[in-house]
Amino acid sequence: MIRTITLCAVAALGLSAGAHAADPIKIGASLPLTGNFSVSGEKHEKGYQLCVDLINEKGGLLGRELDLIISDNRSDIGTALSQYERFINVDDVDLVFGTFSSKLTFPISAVLAKNGMVHPIPAGGALRIYTQGHDNIFYFQQNAAEYIGSSVEGVLKNLVDEGERPSKAALVHADDFFANAIAAGLLGQKVTDPGGGEVADLSPGYLADAGMEVVYTEKWPEEGFSDWLNLANSIKNSGADLVVGLTASAEEAVQLTRALKTVRANPKMLYLSQGTQAEYLEGVGADAAQGTLVHTSWHEAVPFVGQLAGEDFSNQDFQEAFEAKYGNKPDEDSAIPFAVCQGMEQAVIGANSTDNAKMGEWLYARTKEDPARTVLGPFSWNDVGLPVDRPFLIAQWQNGQLKFVYPTDEFEGVSDLVHPKPEW
Secondary structure (H helix, E strand, C coil), X not given: CEEEXXXXXXXXXXXXXXXXXCCCEEEEEEECCCCCCHHHHHHHHHHHHHHHHHHHHCCCECCEXXXXXXXXXXXXXXXXXXXXXXXXXXXXXXXXXXXXXXXXXXXXXXXXXXXXXXXXXXXXCCHHHHHCCXXXXXXXXXXXXXXXXXXXXXXXXXXXXXHHCCCEEEEEEECCHHHHHHHHHHHCCEEECXXXXXXEECCCCHHHHCCXXXXXXXXXXXXXXXXXXXXXXXXXXXXXXXXXXXXCCHHHHHHHHHHHHHCCCCCCEEEECCCCCHHHHHHHCHHHHCCCEEEECCCCCCCCEEEECCXXXXXXXXXXXXXXXXXXXCCXXXXXXXXXXXXXXXXXXXXXXXCHHHHHHHHHCCXXXXXXXXXXXXXXXXXXXXXXXXXXXXXXXXXXXXXEEECCCCCCXXXXXXXXXXXX
16 A cells, blocks of 8 residues: 655645745655554654654745655565665655664665665664664664663662662563564673674673563564463563563553453563553553553653754644644654654755765764754764664653653653552
């Protein structure tokens, strides 16, 4: 399925006759609008579409309207690959926006590199993506998935008194590209590339660094897993008082939480890799969600000020625009792609061109003092395309609301940690 979104008639934009006649800037994005990743894929579409809409309302980019072409890759690798090939070789797009999930991002990165396209990534955190030697690849989240555990360690060490900390951890996860990457960092594993070469040695791991003894680990298959109650019983019987659940989707996070509640497994702390979404709260209820920790790249309370159409555009501006367009509040699955669009718009303006080599040079030239500015905060990147000095945020469900709890010294509005997690 292909959706071509030309969001405003040029005549309505107040452009000059020359701008009216100019060809639109074409942007291609392949997203999982159906299949396993469809919930996040549909939200990514909204983030991209809102950003393009707002830019067009301000007169477009370089005097040209933006034309966003979105194709449904059905959460399938082969389909995503063919769609990006088509964007470049048939649709002749000027820019591309990245897809959702490390599983899809890893293979398409080679296609975009081969064709000299800037590859802005909204959701593809596995370290292996960034160590392939590709140029012009830029991650629009905090850091590689393998390093997310540093924020979990930070919560344990900085927000919980030593005598009240969990001491035994159970780590369970999907056999998913992203979940495997987070697990590698927490457990202190080696990361290897597909050819067997070592990318990173993460020993001893963030759990060991925080003084945790790992007493139980389990991995479930990427698709079709349903034995949640047996998994929850095994977690309970392990005696773990920290449970780490690295799921491939919000739906899996719902299933795991429900199962833990059913068997009355009551750890002091529950951390999930998915669960910031409203679908999680709806699936488990506010009582079951109470005290659950989730890492996130975005939170409604964080006062970041980005830029759009050459003007300041804050995180709060984004939320107001999103609610006005869609009638509901955004979550990180829409905020992240919106930030990708902001960054790419700034790259086009900075390069004064849609030439991808020039845009890549502009993005690589960003520094802490002169970053790309987005609703996710400021971005500059290292030589492999990972952000510099960007710790992941940790949020916690408290009384039906997702509260920002870590880091504690970067912004106002940080909530106190609920600890231990209330029993079910």
